[in-house]
Amino acid sequence: MTISFQYNKKQVIQALRYHFIAKKEIRIMIIMVNVFAIASLIWYMMGKITPVAFLTYSLLWIVLMIAIWFVLPGFVYRKAETFKHGFSMHFNEDDFTLEHETGSRSWPYTALHSFRETPHFFHLYFDTRSFLLIPKDAFVTNEQMLQLHNLLKAKVG
Template sequence: MTINFGYDKKQVIQALRYHFISKREIRIMIILVNVFAALALVLYALHKITPTAFLINSFLWLLLMISLWFVLPGLVYRKAATFKHHFTMYFDDNDFTLEHSKGKRSWPYTVLAGYKESPHFFHLYFDERSFLLVPKSACGNSEEVSRLRHLLMNKVKGK
């Protein structure tokens, strides 16, 4: 199977959000911050904390959510030159190859620690922090997307 693709900025930002929020430590942090915010609201309603303390807590909550949702994915997108290039990718029975105008590189499926699927991409993880985004839109139709999904399910050990 061969696919050609470039990256759409909005879709990449959404995929990066998915990547960050799927991390266990980020999810735990979001839950704890939201519990803290709810507790601050209850304490403010019961007049146990001052309005200033409640506003500071609300400001910090808002700052964290903006950072996770907008700033962090935007920084990663701007830093990675990868998202501005065009690629051709080949999926065979034993390996997959990523080709660019400056060269190409092949990997056996065994190097992948896992993969995830988001609305617009397959995330191929080499390790906890290194991954490739393969756009579903590069596949010609839903049948090719399904074929790629089944290939990854059969060849990649973890999900």
């Protein structure tokens, strides 16, 4: 199976959000900040902290959410040249190939650590930091998308 695609900025930003939120350390940090924000609200209601302290904790929560939701994905998108080019991908039983006008690269499926499916992309992870995004709108039919999903499930697990 062969597909050709270019990346859509809004979809890539959303995929990067999924990537960051899926990271264990970021999820733990978000949970801790949320628990702290809820605790500060309770402490404020009980009169244990001042309104200034409550506003400071709330501001911390807002800054963290803005950083994770907007700043981090936007920074990665602007920094990566990959998302500004067109590609073709070929999927075989043993490997897959990514082609660009300047060259191509093949990987066996064993090079993949895992894969994740999100609303607009397949995320192919080589390790916890290196991944490829395959847009779902590059597939002509839903059968092709299902075929890739089944192939990745069989080969990557």
